[in-house]
Amino acid sequence: xxxxxxxxxxxxxxxxxxxxxxxxxxxxxxxxxxxxxxxxxxxxxxxxxxxxxxxxxxxxxxxxxxxxxxxxxxxxxxxxxxxxxxxxxxxxxxxxxxxxxxxxxxxxxxxxxxxxxxxxxxxxxxxxxxxxxxxxxxxxxxxxxxxxxxxxxxxxxxxxxxxxxxxxxxxxxxxxxxxxxxxxxxxxxxxxxxxxxxxxxxxxxxxxxxxxxxxxxxxxxxxxxxxxxxxxxxxxxxxxxxxxxxxxxxxxxxxxxxxxxxxxxxxxxxxxxxxxxxxxxxxxxxxxxxxxxxxxxxxxxxxxxxxxxxxxxxxxxxxxxxxxxxxxxxxxxxxxxxxxxxxxxxxxxxxxxxxxxxxxxxxxxxxxxxxxxxxxxxxxxxxxxxx
Amino acid sequence: xxxxxxxxxxxxxxxxxxxxxxxxxxxxxxxxxxxxxxxxxxxxxxxxxxxxxxxxxxxxxxxxxxxxxxxxxxxxxxxxxxxxxxxxxxxxxxxxxxxxxxxxxxxxxxxxxxxxxxxxxxxxxxxxxxxxxxxxxxxxxxxxxxxxxxxxxxxxxxxxxxxxxxx
Numbered sequence: 001x002x003x004x005x006x007x008x009x010x011x012x013x014x015x016x017x018x019x020x021x022x023x024x025x026x027x028x029x030x031x032x033x034x035x036x037x038x039x040x041x042x043x044x045x046x047x048x049x050x051x052x053x054x055x056x057x058x059x060x061x062x063x064x065x066x067x068x069x070x071x072x073x074x075x076x077x078x079x080x081x082x083x084x085x086x087x088x089x090x091x092x093x094x095x096x097x098x099x100x101x102x103x104x105x106x107x108x109x110x111x112x113x114x115x116x117x118x119x120x121x122x123x124x125x126x127x128x129x130x131x132x133x134x135x136x137x138x139x140x141x142x143x144x145x146x147x148x149x150x151x152x153x154x155x156x157x158x159x160x161x162x163x164x165x166x167x168x169x170x171x172x173x174x175x176x177x178x179x180x181x182x183x184x185x186x187x188x189x190x191x192x193x194x195x196x197x198x199x200x201x202x203x204x205x206x207x208x209x210x211x212x213x214x215x216x217x218x219x220x221x222x223x224x225x226x227x228x229x230x231x232x233x234x235x236x237x238x239x240x241x242x243x244x245x246x247x248x249x250x251x252x253x254x255x256x257x258x259x260x261x262x263x264x265x266x267x268x269x270x271x272x273x274x275x276x277x278x279x280x281x282x283x284x285x286x287x288x289x290x291x292x293x294x295x296x297x298x299x300x301x302x303x304x305x306x307x308x309x310x311x312x313x314x315x316x317x318x319x320x321x322x323x324x325x326x327x328x329x330x331x332x333x334x335x336x337x338x339x340x341x342x343x344x345x346x347x348x349x350x351x352x353x354x355x356x357x358x359x360x361x362x363x364x365x366x367x368x369x370x371x372x373x374x375x376x377x378x379x380x381x382x383x384x385x386x387x
Numbered sequence: 388x389x390x391x392x393x394x395x396x397x398x399x400x401x402x403x404x405x406x407x408x409x410x411x412x413x414x415x416x417x418x419x420x421x422x423x424x425x426x427x428x429x430x431x432x433x434x435x436x437x438x439x440x441x442x443x444x445x446x447x448x449x450x451x452x453x454x455x456x457x458x459x460x461x462x463x464x465x466x467x468x469x470x471x472x473x474x475x476x477x478x479x480x481x482x483x484x485x486x487x488x489x490x491x492x493x494x495x496x497x498x499x500x501x502x503x504x505x506x507x508x509x510x511x512x513x514x515x516x517x518x519x520x521x522x523x524x525x526x527x528x529x530x531x532x533x534x535x536x537x538x539x540x541x542x543x544x545x546x547x548x549x550x551x552x553x554x
């Protein structure tokens with residue numbers, strides 16, 4: 001379609017922690033430096049930078065893109081912030097892809113940095129302002145409300161139990177034991193999840209990812225640059241994004257149509273016609289355990305309503321037919337919103353290069369996918385990678 | 388990438404207490420205009436009516452009131468009053484407040500729900516809360532009816548409906 005080929009040649013990530021001593025720009029620096037070092041590049045080689053970060057309300061800093069600029073290496077460069085809520089972490093490399101695929105530049109640095117812990121007493125409070133100020137905020141909603149509403153609708157539609165859902169949290173938190181960035185990796189059992197504190201029935205505490213601080217970064221380059229830098233490039237084969245209405249209560253919540261639309265865009269670009277056969281490793285967004293199942297269905301990686309059964313049968317385990325969230329996901333590694341999505345893209349990058357260490361999935365995968373999701377259950381962002 | 392050597396360690400609660408930090412409690416105030424459409428919606432609530440917009444092109448009857456149909460991308464064709472009854476599409480039983488603080492054991496639980504309003508197009512729901520019901524007895528598909536504040540207490544707000552209860 002006239003796009004230039006775009007390769008990933010380096011990635012960097014910090015630990016994900018409850019409270020970082022480092023500021024947002026300091027975290028952005030750590031991740032960016034690591035990514036450039038791995039790519040064998042200096043900041044002077046970077047032409048353009050795109051930065052993803054979540055709402056300013058977490059940091060209490062307005063113009064957060066500008067605030068994070070120096071840490072992300074943006075001084076005096078073509079630098080821009082991108083933002084689509086929780087979908088930002090996967091949109092950021094899509095945005096970087098636009099920069100390189102279009103021919104606007106040959107080297108683009110993608111940075112995501114998130115510091116949620118500045119918001120007191122809990123960053124959850126900052127989410128109040130995502131709801132409509134006139135028709136919804138007076139009801140004092142929390143983000144947990146709407147996830148509980150969506151989870152119940154999904155469970156009811158397919159007759160799923162809480163245990164069917166909780167197996168995702170068990171898998172991902174255990175997977176995260178092997179991720180050096182992880183914040184809440186744990187050898188939890190199904191009983192631990194089911195017996196954890198009920199926050200908003202049917203959502204329990206261990207069904208949810210934590211609030212986190214952390215950063216991630218990635219270097220994207222054009223084909224001729226990639227060939228000079230590495231013999232192990234990972235190509236961005238397809239990108240897709242889609243946004244649905246903010247009248248979220250007017251659509252049936254059991255199925256994320258916007259994720260399907262985003263996936264179809266990415267699959268078409270990547271020439272993928274049978275995603276459940278052709279995608280060999282996947283990192284769908286899992287801020288809540290049911291979301292992994294929801295997203296596997298929206299991504300057309302399994303039949304609708306079948307993701308829970310496949311999870312119970314081990315199909316999505318690291319050694320299963322389709323390893324899902326081998327990183328440990330947001331549930332295990334942590335959820336510094338924008339950085340989480342990029343962490344997932346980095347995981348696929350590492351898996352395809354067979355550099356994922358103890359997390360490496362068997363079978364030498366060639367094609368993988370990462371996806372993020374956000375706002376009022378309305379954003380889907382999808383990226384397909386190939387080695 | 389030497390991901391095994393990722394930087395940062397994170398602060399423990401004790402370390403965080405001792406760390407030097409600056410804090411600020413903003414006292415921001417906003418006055419949000421209701422706008423053309425939601426202004427009508429709120430006026431309807433004050434009068435004890437749930438108003439919905441009609442689009443003569445796609446034929447949808449939509450809640451809340453809107454100035455333009457987002458699917459047909461054209462102005463809507465006026466408002467009609469729909470029923471103040473509906474069906475629970477989904478619900479939750481919430482033990483935490485909006486700021487993640489926990490409800491005390493004796494405080495009533497919040498029961499947010501998506502309610503598909505009778506008389507609007509299929510699937511046109513609004514978020515509200517349920518009340519006057521045992522949380523254990525709430526079911527998807529349950530029929531509910533708005534419980535309005537007394538006329539003198541209504542101000543033109545979504546809170547003019549105190550909650551929805553089974554009927």
